[in-house]
Amino acid sequence: MKKRLLGVIDATTYHEDLEELIIHRSLAAVPIAGRYRLIDFVLSNMVNSEIESVAIFPKFQYRSLMDHLGSGRNWDLNRKRDGLFFFPSPNLDGPQQGIGSFTHFAANLDYFYRSTQDYAVIANCYTVLNMDFRPVLDWHLASGCDITEIRQKGKSLEMYLVKKSLLIELIETRENTGYTCMRDVVADIGHSYRLCTYNYTGFTFMIDSINTYFNASMSILQPTIWQQLFLKDQPIYTKVKDEPPTRYLAGARVKNAMIANGCILDGYVENSIISRGVKIGKNSVIRNSIIMQKCQIAENCVLDSVILDKDVKIEPNTVMKASSRHPYVIRKGTVQGALMNS
Structure with a gap:
């Protein structure tokens, strides 16, 4: 065969x-x-x-x-x-x-x-x-x-x-x-x-x-x-990266989420996918979102139905709310700090 x-x-x-x-x-x-x-x-x-x-x-x-x-x-x-x-x-x-x-x-x-x-x-x-x-x-x-x-x-x-x-x-x-x-x-x-x-x-x-x-x-x-x-006898392979386990600080709370290695979490994550090396600041709330590799989300942010491409930086007190029908996408490597309610 x-x-x-x-x-x-x-x-x-x-x-x-x-x-x-x-x-x-x-x-x-x-x-x-x-x-x-x-x-x-x-x-x-x-x-x-x-x-x-x-x-x-x-x-x-x-x-x-x-x-x-x-x-x-x-x-x-x-x-x-x-x-x-x-x-x-x-x-x-x-x-x-x-x-x-x-x-x-x-x-x-x-x-x-x-x-x-x-x-x-x-x-x-x-x-x-x-x-x-x-x-x-x-x-x-x-x-x-x-x-x-x-x-x-x-x-x-x-x-x-x-x-x-x-x-x-x-x-x-x-x-x-x-x-x-x-x-x-x-x-x-x-x-x-x-x-x-x-x-x-x-x-x-x-x-x-x-x-x-x-x-x-x-x-x-x-x-x-x-x-x-993701079946045990038919695994999905990917590029292996040696990174430390994710650190969950005192303020971290996670509910129904996928968290990759190398992250530092000090906020609330719900119904979201967090890739490798992401940093989420104190009191920030991430819901229904996709956060790609090495993004940095500062403190007191609210993200809902958002897709952050790699290396995006979200400045303190930023609010971005969209919907599942029209998720908001932030391009790779950009800095976002404006108040965006939709």
């Missing part, structure tokens, strides 16, 4: 509704759940499915993504054979219409020719789920499918399983067929391929806007959702 599946992750997607969070980073590198990045989910799913060769095809602002993944050691992909591969886009202009650009693949066709795997899983980088791809392959083979599209309740998850030789054929004949990506093939009712759908029933969130990102993050705080995502 280890030699049967090849992993392909499309990291070229740019969702305009997430612009506030992806100006300085790839969508795949957006932090989530305190200590993870979006790509950690699909990449861990592949590793847990015994996929030993994974190719990542990035386009936008991928420095932070490469820094996060490194050699792939934290996913056991730093290998002499197979392992983790990066293939940045050489000439893709404008927005992509679907997952898995055949033009992007064509520029790195040698990778597909040299790989020893017979089948490929092509996936996006922004779906939060915990899935084993091995049953999909078994079902694909038993059903005699040419292409299997993974769906949930009739909606495509933009993940596909295809025989590698067919994928190479689709790449090489793209100019004649007009197919630019897997979505084009699936959407064409006139094609001659046997198309199948595999229904995934587990918890899934596709992150394509600030609202879906916020709602997914708040949902992860629910124990029933957490238990579906």
